[in-house]
Amino acid sequence: MAKIGFQLNGEEISLDCEVDEILLDVLREKLGLTGVKEGCGQGECGACTVIMDGVAVNSCLVLMNQVAGCEVTTIEGVKQNGKESAVQKAFVEEGAVQCGYCTPGMVLSAEALLDKNPNPDEKEIRTAIAGNLCRCTGYSKIVAGIQKAVQIRQKERNDDI
Numbered sequence: 001m002a003k004i005g006f007q008l009n010g011e012e013i014s015l016d017c018e019v020d021e022i023l024l025d026v027l028r029e030k031l032g033l034t035g036v037k038e039g040c041g042q043g044e045c046g047a048c049t050v051i052m053d054g055v056a057v058n059s060c061l062v063l064m065n066q067v068a069g070c071e072v073t074t075i076e077g078v079k080q081n082g083k084e085s086a087v088q089k090a091f092v093e094e095g096a097v098q099c100g101y102c103t104p105g106m107v108l109s110a111e112a113l114l115d116k117n118p119n120p121d122e123k124e125i126r127t128a129i130a131g132n133l134c135r136c137t138g139y140s141k142i143v144a145g146i147q148k149a150v151q152i153r154q155k156e157r158n159d160d161i
């Protein structure tokens, strides 16, 4: 057992856990963050995606000793000042959600993309969500949602100037 400290959704936390515990299990079972979904449990589906130090990763493949000192964001930490993020708003507006199982992971992959590349083309969007499987939507509405989020983010930036 070790004490592992990291930043979770903007707050410093410290947890007693085994160094080889899986981040997905810790988030869901010890911390109650059930927005992080478990699909395949082996890095194939992206349902468990979180952002770790700015990069979208499959939390089912991350061990707790890799998390020490990192910044982790789950879907529960995506809201900005208590309001939906641009990506969340755009997914709703474009009807990019059906059963919703893939949605937290999709949103986080999109957030990580747009934080790095605020104006991606369609190919870059499709590449960014290539590791996130969706059984329902056929992906077109998800791509449209991310394109809409680009516009919403641009408008929010302009409004701030």
Ligand code: FES
Pocket (backbone or CB within 6 Å): 037, 038, 039, 040, 041, 042, 043, 044, 045, 046, 047, 048, 049, 058, 059, 060, 061
């Ligand atoms: S549950 Fe992690 S990639 Fe499928």
Ligand code: FES
Pocket (backbone or CB within 6 Å): 096, 097, 098, 099, 100, 101, 102, 103, 133, 134, 135, 136, 137
């Ligand atoms: S909305 Fe159902 S898996 Fe994507």
